[in-house]
Amino acid sequence: MHISPSQRPRRFRRSRRINPALPGAVVAVTGGARGIGRATAEAFRAGGARVAIGDIDAELADKAVAEMASTPGPAVVGLPLDVTDRSSFVTFLDTAEHELGPLDVLVNNAGIMPTGGFLDETDSTTGQMLDINLRGVLDGTRLAASRFVSRGGGMVINIASLAGVAGIPGLVTYCASKHAVVGLSEAAYRELRNTGVHVAAVLPGVVRTELSAGAELPPWLEGFTTVDPTDVAEAVVHAATTRKPKLTVPTRLGALLAVASLLPPGAQQLLERFTRLDTAFLHADPQARATYHNRLPGVR
Incomplete structure (x- = not known):
């Protein structure tokens, strides 16, 4: 575990109206050692918050914290976290609060995206996707919201996907998990909004990380659908500051998918072929995907 600066802040009571992007807020990010999580x-x-990074790869989390701590700023701590283990999640939140103070924001970012044919997918792969992408988000949302309700306020931001409002060949179980995250975020937002607890979902398109490597999209479409992790991070902070319940990244892609969903099935199929979304992930470059797939726990 690594914390910077070395002097830990005193615990204190904070206002239920605190803006979580302002100095003094405490933010916890799951899957925070790389990609969207680290950018977030x-x-x-950078906005003045103290941050706890949780990741299954504790060594990488420590490395990320050491690199972040090389620049001036609030305290940042790296902690081990297995989102599929509820007790690990509880320990992560408890330790983050012990080190940094009462939590204001939890960002449920941890997720995996194996690609390939649905009929070829193993039970192990299916189980891992559902455990990490869905159960981890359910547990995190419930654990954080329980703390927030007792304090009169707090925020949970769930990283979903635009695959959570669309159906993409080669991503059947991933789409199922992200549809569920969108649904749970919307339902929890409505159920908890009068408690002072805010729940939001951020839906990125194709993000330039290892997770999406090898997708065979036309160059012209990549410019329209693909974003950097920093773009998603900006949207997450924006969701925290504006308290909007749902944001898409990029906005134009969310609008396109909404329009496409209104087309008749035949027209939708033609659009999928034109954009190559019917094969981009179903027949993704196996060599480009190998490094990512090989490090995923339980995925075969």
């Missing part, structure tokens, strides 16, 4: 942690820290 850096964005909140």
Whole structure:
């Protein structure tokens, strides 16, 4: 575990109306050692928040914290976290609060995206996707919201996907998990909005990370659908500051998918072929995907 600066802040009571992007807020990010998670942690820290990074790869989390701590800013701590283990999640939140103070924001970012044919998918792969992408988000949302309700306020931001409002060949179980995250976020937002607890979902398109490597999209479409992790991080901070319940990244892609959903099935099929979304993930470059797939726990 690594914390910077070395002097830990005193615990204190905070206002239920605190803006979580302002200095003094405490933010916890799951899957925070790389990609969207790390960019999000850096964005909140740049806004003055103290940040706890949780990741299954504790060594990588420590490395990320050491690199972040090389620049001036609020405290940042790296902690081990297995989102599929509820007790690990409880320990992560408890330790983050012990080190940094009462939590204001939880960003449920941890997720995996194996690609390939649905009929070829193993039970192990299916189970891992559902455990990490869905159960981890359910547990995190419930655990954080329980703390927030007793304090009169707090925020949970769930990283979903635009695959959570669309159906993409080669991503059947991933789409199922992200549809569920969108649904749970919308329902929890409505159920908890009168308690002072805010729940939001951020839906990125194709993000330039290892997770989406090898997708065979036309160059012209990549410019329209693809974003950087920092773009998603900005949207997460924006969701925290504006308290909007749902944001898409990029906005134009969310609008396109909404329009496409209104087309008749035949027209939708033609659009999928034109954009190559019918094969982009179903027949993704196996060599480009190998590094990512090989490090996923339980995925075969």
